[in-house]
Structure formats: C-alpha cells, structure tokens
Amino acid sequence: MEGADTIVVETGGEEPESLRQRIARLERDLATQRSLADLTERSPHPVVVHCDGKIRWANPAAAALIGALPVSHYIGRDVLDFLAPESKGPVAARIAELLRDGTPQAPAEAHLVAEDGTTVATECSATLVEWDGRPAVHLVLWNVTERRNEASRLAWEANHDPLTRLVNRQAVSQEVARLLDPSVGAVTGTLVAVLLVDLDGFKAVNDALGHQAGDLVLVDVARRLETAAVGKTVGRLGGDEFVVAWPSGRFGEVARVAASVTAAIALDVTLEPSGQVASITASVGAAVARPGSMSVAELMQRADQAMYRAKRTGGGWAFDEPSFADASRAPAGQPDGAVPRPAQPAMPGRALTEL
DSSP, X not given: OXXXXXXXXXXXXXXXXXXXXXXHHHHHHHHXXXXXXXXXXXXXXXXXXXXXXXXXXXXXXXXXXXXXXXXXXXXXXXXGXXXXXXXXXXXXXXXXXXXXXXXOEEEEEEEEEOTTSOEEEXXXXXXXXXXXXXXXXXXXXXXXXXXXXXXXXXXXXXHBOTTTOSBOHHHHHHHHHHHHOHHHHHHHOOEEEEEEEEEESXXXXXXXXXXXXXXHHHHHHHHHHHHHTTTSEEEEEETTEEEEEEEESOHXXXXXXXXXXXXXXXXXXXXXTTTEEEEEEEEEEEXXXXXXXXXXXXXXXXXXXXXXXXXXXXXXXXXXXXXXXXXXXXXXXXXXXXXXXXXXXXXXXXXXXXX
C-alpha cells in the first residue's frame, strides 16, 4: 500500500496530482479568495450585496457613505430604504432587469439619503452573483456628489451674474428666444414683453463712493426689480443695465409692470464726505412682439431705443410704438382685434389703456 505522500488523484487525462499537491492548491485558492474578500472589505469604494431586496453584505465604505453607523446596522434592511424618492423607481426597474437578463449593467446615477437627511449623488454598477445558492445583486458605488455640485456650480455661473445673482445676458437671451419660438406662442397665445432698464444717477455714486458702494446699489436695485416683477425673468445685462422679460397677454399689463419697475427704482444715496445726496432713478423702455415675428436682437434693440427715448425726456418709461403697433395687428388667419391695442398713443410714463 502506498503512503499518503504517494496517493494519486485521477484528473481526467492530466498528469496525476498527489493529495499533498491538491491540498496545497486548494489552500492557495482559499488564500486568494480571502485576499480578494479582504480587498473588497477594505476597498474605498462602497460595495453592497443584496438578495431578495435585502442587504446581505456591505463593506465599511458603503456604511460610511450614508452614515457613521456600523455595517451590521444595515444588514437585512431593504435596499430601497436608502434611496431618494426620485431614484426608487428607476433602481427597482434596473434590479428587475438584471435579475431577468443577467447582463451586467453600466454605471447609472442614483441618489441616496444619508442618515443626516442629506442627498448623496452616486453612480452605481450592478452585476448578478450568487448568495447562498440564490441570485443576488452585487453593487459597486461611486460618490459623485462633489462632481455633481461642481457641475451645478459651473452651470449656475454660466447663466447668472455673480454680483446680483440675477440671470445674465446669455440666460435672458435664451429665455426670450424660447418665448419667441412660434411653437411656444401657439401654446401660450401671448405676446413677449421686454423692459430694458437703465439707471440714472448711478455714475455719480460710483465716482464719489467707489465701486464697492456702487455694487451695493446694484444689488439693492436687483432686489427691487425682483419685487416689482414677481414671476418674471429679471436679469442684469451688464453695468447698470437690467432687463425684465415675460409672456404678456395684454398691453395694459406691460404698462403696469413698466410703471411698477420705474417706481421701484427711486433711491437716494448720501455721498461722503460732502454729504450730498444722489438720486438714482431708472429709464425704462418697453417693447413687445408676437412669437415668430422678430429675433431676440431686434426685440431687445426696440426696447433699447424706447429706453433712450425715455432717458432723453427726463426718465420714466416709454414704449416702442412700432412694436406695439405690429403686435396689435392680428396675424394671418385670425380676426382683427384678437389682441387689445392702445386706445391712443402713449407718451413716456403714461399708462396704456387695457381694453
């Protein structure tokens, strides 16, 4: 009888393997599996395994992603419990698809709710595995909150004035272009109104008190405009020029908003050290257009011309007569008078009659 060292195991056509060799191989395989498990346990990337919708295993990074509690706190919990409401449906659908098809899924975004109530943006990849003889889902997550926040910040900065926090020229142009789109106008059935606002007396404050004081005035004007034109797009074009844009159904509303904006921007600033008081007011130009009737540049130019006409006559507000006349004419296929028009020409500062 051969000793233990010489017992062989048939391996189906391969060279015979001794029991000692087989044990050594199995030990190496086990050591490799333990190393892989240890690497997963220590991975800085959150890893979760869930089966039948319940979390069966998670590494410390996964627990740290949503709170400071130990891993054991999360074992047995429903995996959907940690998702933000807007992510529950899409994630459940992806889990069902993976269990049905078994195809590994590319990373997709999912929002988690941390223990402190904050939202954590993640990208998550899913693979079908086996857990205690049952199909399970192996998740690897990446915390992309900072990346998303940075992207949001850059997008905000691209469309806003950093001083007043109003939308900038680019964003205003995009909004006016949207309103002028005939397909949008067909839905709203309204005109597009634009007020161009230029400050009078601002240069004296800037020259006497410096840019810091001037910046405070601009911020104050921005808040006043937002109050006077609630629900409308209020933006800063640059310098001391602002704009208000919105879809308006009647000429009288344009007049009321123009008058409200003009009245809102009336403030006195004391100039040190002389003690003189500088009055800041606004010249406002109003123009309107039917969707599809003109470009953004043309509508803004008409409002700008009206604004300079108001400035030449001492401030207040004025409207661009050609744009109001054009807008008062019914487009082809509609009866005349579909849009109310002024009962009489209006001088700067005079309210238009709403019919």
